[in-house]
Amino acid sequence: MNPPESSEHPWDVVIIGGGPAGSSAATTLAQAGRKVLVLEKEKFPRFHIGESLLPYNRQVYEELGVWEKISQAGFMRKKGAQFLLGDGTRKVRLDFSKGSFTEFPEAVQVERAKFDNILLTHSQECGAEVRQESLVQDLQVDADGVAVKYRDKEGASHQVKAKFLIDASGLSNFTANRENRRTYYAEHKKIAIFNHFAGVDMPQGEEYGDILVIRRNNSWFWMIPLEDDKVSVGLVMDRGDFQALGQEPRQVFEEAVRTTPAVQERFTKVAPPASVHVATDFSYRNNSLVSDRVIRAGDASGFIDPVFSSGVLLATTSGRQAGLVADEAIKLGESMTPAMQAYETDTRNRIGQYWQFIERFYTQPFAQLFFQPSNRFKMMCSINAVLAGCTRLPFHVRMRLRLFFGLVWLHKKFGIAEQIPIK
Structure with missing residues (x-):
């Protein structure tokens, strides 16, 4: 030695x-x-x-x-991020090149x-x-x-x-x-189940390279294109919900794919995974x-x-x-x-x-307003800037975010927007 x-x-x-x-x-x-x-x-x-x-x-x-x-x-170039409801009924796309407060127009996967x-x-x-x-x-x-x-x-x-x-x-x-x-975080104990897959049907044309985030009732999928035929796909859910199912991670992942139309329609040519990676309490x-x-x-x-x-x-x-x-x-x-x-x-x-976005992302009021986007007062542009990675936001952008979060609070209390189902 x-x-x-x-x-x-x-x-x-x-x-x-x-x-x-x-x-x-x-x-x-x-x-x-x-x-x-x-x-x-x-x-x-x-x-x-x-x-x-x-x-x-x-x-x-x-x-x-x-x-x-x-x-x-x-x-792969990444020009935008797409957020979809699990049933495929609604989609919001943030194009980084079109945000009023976003300086950098694209990223990479x-x-x-x-x-x-x-x-x-x-x-x-x-x-x-x-x-x-x-x-x-x-x-x-x-x-x-x-x-x-x-x-x-x-x-x-x-x-x-x-x-x-x-x-x-x-x-x-x-x-x-x-x-x-x-x-x-006491109320945020999660498990992530993920792997790389071939055969996933991802967006083409102007949306080629977009990341997809598919929002389910109390969980979500990511779909990240890495190459023409390699996509990182992961399911994030509450650890308690996972344990209640009493199944192996691979079984939970496959069942979630099968019961989420926005994911299933992209998995028609994907072979079931032989194994999956798992991360917990992260x-x-x-x-x-x-x-x-x-x-x-x-x-x-x-x-x-x-x-x-x-x-x-x-x-x-x-x-x-x-x-x-x-x-x-x-x-x-x-x-x-x-x-x-x-x-x-x-x-x-x-x-x-x-974290202020993450905490709200799992709540119904936030999701219902987010999937009914309005750029009035350029609120969506302020969200675009944050999700593009700007961590030194000007005062006027922070105020627009506070306005959006205020509307989320009002929707929770008084139902100021359509009560769309999140599933």
Whole structure:
């Protein structure tokens, strides 16, 4: 077994995780001239869910200098998002190029194995060192820095030291779990059942590349085209509802497809899945995102329901900002700075912007107004901006959103719109 790695020449920053948050932080720090080490437990490329990006992702990727590589990788263009009722009676399409408050007209749908590998390779090309198949096992923080112990693929143990740690460990939530900081959203315990499929009948023409979100009574499907004949399809439902069915995930998925006309009509040429992937209890928050010499980014800062495809945007934005504030703290020689505290506020605000939509998405009043869209006062344009990924909304856009949510409240109390069935 190899001896522990010498700590005589410590790193500036060690990053746990090489996903979008970790790679964005690594690239940011490497470009600033910092000595960065990324410890990734898996071997890239690897399967990962969350393939639909938002137009405002481009802003971060241009800052990181990786957008040209992404745009030339052959990913499918995404010009809009479609929301359908499960019975197929209503559809709302948001065209990102037609939103009055939306600056970026399109995004891309990505197969995450390829996409995440592009981001991580770019970090290496910028000067970060990446060690894959390296599982972090322990962490110690003191006044002088952080000491990280990890095991490599051969089973040998190593220790590295750094001035700062960025936890981008994803849903494993390494540092927050050690400090017992994770809290699940009590009323939002979900299960997701998903896989990639061939033969799915997806929109063509001007709508080619659109993501489809199919709203059922108390659950929903995503359908994300990745290639001409590869589509990511997932079912998200309450964990309690799933358990009450007493069936295996694959059976639940197939039955939901069969009983949802808007999905079934697109699955006529699809072979039943031999297996499915499952994720449970994935929506949570951490009660602290920063502590002395530690910053949590991406899913390690909190994770919310993927209905509005905000995951990669939130991850890359928080990773980029985490890298910037860590660089500043090192320059100042401080273990905690006002910029780190501002990072926590900014990250919570970005998550909160989407959470207010997610909480309402599962309610009947929101769905009934959303599927009877009116762009009066440009309310739908304000929704378009949020769902395109704009996380710094001007005051006039925020007021339009408040107006829409106010109408949802009025509809709940007084039934101001048609009571369309959600099924």
